[in-house]
Amino acid sequence: MNKISTTCPWCGCGCGLYLHVENNSITGVSPSRNHPVNHGTLCVKGWNCHEFVQHPDRLTTPLIKEGAALRRATWEEALAKTAAKLSEIKNTYGPDAIGILGSAKCTNEDNFVLMKFARAVIGTNNIDHCARLCHSSTVGGLAAAFGSGAMTNSIDEIRDARVIFVIGSNTTEQHPMIGMHMLEARDRGAMIIVADPRRTQIAQFSHLHMRHRSGTDVALLNAIMNVIITEGLVDVSFIRQRTENFDDFEKGVLAYSPEVAERITSVPAEDLRKAARLYASEKRSMLFYSMGITQHITGVDNVRSCANLVMLTAHIGQPMTGLNPLRGQNNVQGACDVGALPDVFSGYQKVADPASRKKFEMAWSRPLSAVPGLTLTEMVDAIHEGKIRALYIMGENPVISDPDSAHVRAAFAKLDFLAVQDIFPTDTAEYAHVILPATTFAEKDGTYTNTERRVQKIRKAVQPVGDSRPDYDIICSIARLMGYPMDYRAAHEIMEEIAILTPSYGGILHHRLDAGFGLQWPCFGMDHPGTPYLHRKKFTRGMGAFIPVEFIPPAEPTDDEYPFLLTTGRSYFHYHTGTMCRRTITLEREEPECTVEINPADAKRLEVRRGDPVRVKTRRGSIEVKARVTTVVPEGIIFIPFHFREAAVNLLTINAVDPNAKIPEFKVCAASLEAVRKKPGTRPAPRLSYHEGMKQGLDLYIPPEERPSEE
Amino acid sequence: MNTAYILNKNHLSFWLRTLKSTHELIAPTRDVSGDIVLTELQRMHETALDGPALMPSPKEFLLPQMEQLFCYSEEGIEEALNKRPRVLFGIRPCDLSAIRILDTFYLGKTKDAYYEARRSRTVLIAIACNRPDPTCFCLGLGTGPFLKSGFDLQLTDLGDRFLVETGSETGASLVTAYPHIFTEPKPADGDDLYETRLASQSQFEKRVNLEQVRKHIQAGAVSDAFWESVAVRCFECGGCVYNCPVCTCFNVIDRAASSEAGKRVRLWDTCMFKGFTRTAGGVIPAEAKINRTKRWFHHKLIHWPEQFGAFGCVGCGRCAISCPGTIDMATVALRIKGESKAEEK
């Protein structure tokens, strides 16, 4: 029995854990005692991260589509076909007819190689990944305000904070170990303020819970800042010394008195005042936010408002303060850092900047495009317009994760060529012409960057299942077939290249990560110890910029036909599109089916009881789910998690996007809800066997009313 | 009857190497990161006996978190019993006490063949605790920090040497085969042993009287409001149960490779999950978190003593480390004691 030290593959907390291996099978998991994030704890997903690795559903050989069916193929054949197709499309329609999607689940090394492949081999900047759907507004919003779009402080600091302000983050469920630190801070006397329409677990711990209407965050934050200004709680010297453009900003905010905001947000003016006083009156106040802020058409505005707030009170650039966007996926921070984005190389060096481009051209000995590429959401439209003919997807499942799924499916069906590289057959892979089997986190080496910018190693614990290969290895092979020499013998060689080309990763090499628990970027050189908190002494961009922000209502207001505000998100037990967690028995058993949360008052009015099937409809589509009657949601708001392919909530969501970040508004759309009355005597379709069901990702639990009767 | 020997620390590596030649040698090992983990020892000098309690407990070597039971196909089934002889070296007395409780559970009236296959081939060599962790509370439970029996061998660190006590014939045979390194103790060794034990006992930071807590609960002195205040802090991670050396629950699943063949595995399960009590009809008796957290404590403090004559807790303190909500056995027990004291006043 061996124990291999590695990093949790689920969420952005990046907990340290050990995989236990006996005879090449994983027999268990245990937490690392000394890891600065988890200190000997794990959440339910971490404890069960071993189960999917050697699951029988894993893709084990390359598959090629022939007619309507897929057939097994050798690596040579599949790679040759992929290379030939990509070359053909590139030669016929130009490099920009190809789109590439990286993955926040894959390592920094995988994503770096993929972005090099897109830029140097294909010759396009059309590379993006699912960060577009979660924190692209952060990257854009904070770059403008501070010059760097990452969590400013460290998880380890949370326990010593005095005030913790959480807006739009279901922290204990989505970042459990950060939630743990918050609870510890509370036990040590910290005050917790939560702004969230839903009464989440962290809201239950809070001293003040503001249940604002989804999509009114700007009004809420402006009102809080209004109070801080009118009551003289601003840090004048900080504003003078470290920031600019305060006067413009102040004028805008003065229009948002708490009373005005109360009408927009439905949060009592007095609560807004309390929040402002609490947050501003302590020196060690930390602000946290997540998807509740970013996934709006005003995502960037929301982020800017948060930035304004921390600058106003000087809660930045010190330990136990800061503005802390919580990044969802294990490596979404890293995938952005290494440049799986359409407008930047690794380390956010702009493709439009001639000096950066020159550097990469020299390193990669290819001319590079200066035009920023298309974003993920734009690529889908471009396929419909015939501008993009081929897509290469590494470890993502846009058919389930992107808004307005029907639109996405129609696009993928139109593609001349789609290659999907993944560990399980996904819904997206159904449209693929070639499917390439990749390895999981337990079968390869590499690094993940967690939400606090900590670059940490993952280590190979078992041999890859079947013929699966590490993601970077697959891409290198295709690059070589397309006539570009790409030979990395191991992941650490890729990291060396990242370090050379990326200033903020300059001192990050695998052998340094082996001792201890990784390094937090920026880490400029081999003797640089890493950076626990950002913007010390001065902002990355120099002066912090106040940016005036006006409230704009959500894209789709509720009306008589669609009276509910539908908001989407995640559940504690599941992860994203469910390919991994729904094959993990303990997680699947906790929540085997999709439910819609509805307030008891609404449920009563519509005569819906707990567990009843209901139909939720929007202008895009409709799905049938079970009702979960709960006061977690306020009246007028319903909530559906997006993990369930059989009830894919993204059939309903709107693809309206933020004009800057192109992030879709997952958090608000108008919906209707009605009870489904099943006719007595109707028989459900025959059920699949356990195994067939699992293969198709269906749940194992048969709800009572769908069970065949026993006569 | 226990016999004591002295082993000079310089001879430890030699002895471990001989053990390794016949057994899979599992021992606490220091990882590059500084964590100490229980794993197969490769280089003898890497063993670290001075670290804190190991995570998870040695239970995983008798009941792995995920264990293949058998493969099945049209030809029939092929059992996967682990028959490798093993030495668990350097486990703590509380863990040993826990294994004895596991034995009553898995080797009682109904014997678990998979457990038995591993257990009967496992040699247990404990190291007494000279320096208990701040989370430990075995002292009041009689499950540590030094044991009188139950081990194959028990080592006590006396500075430059170990005092080695034999507790079984298997244990004795591993010592008597090497008379040149295991020598007879001198009277001074006995004095040092006594001194060491005394010093260890004085270092316990926590005194938890589970018997008192049990009485309080049985007297109905612990309200549901109290359990609600505990339950709200539960993150439903399962860490308390996964990490507990005494918890025994598992789930059995089939992993079908095709409709004809596959394997049956079992994996650790915990009563902290809703799904644990999900019935075929979809009803979940313990759906509310309070019902689950409360039950765990009740099971360990009331039902275990009724069924097995011992608490379902050996005071190892691991749940204190692994619980993100800080609602571990010791914390809750102390709170119950505190609250009932406050009421008495």
Ligand code: SF4
């Ligand atoms: S908190 Fe996140 S990183 Fe930690 S164990 Fe849970 S899923 Fe993994």
Ligand code: SF4
């Ligand atoms: S309940 Fe906690 S302290 Fe007691 S044996 Fe289990 S893990 Fe150890």
Ligand code: SF4
């Ligand atoms: S370890 Fe704590 S948080 Fe986790 S299930 Fe147990 S009681 Fe709940």
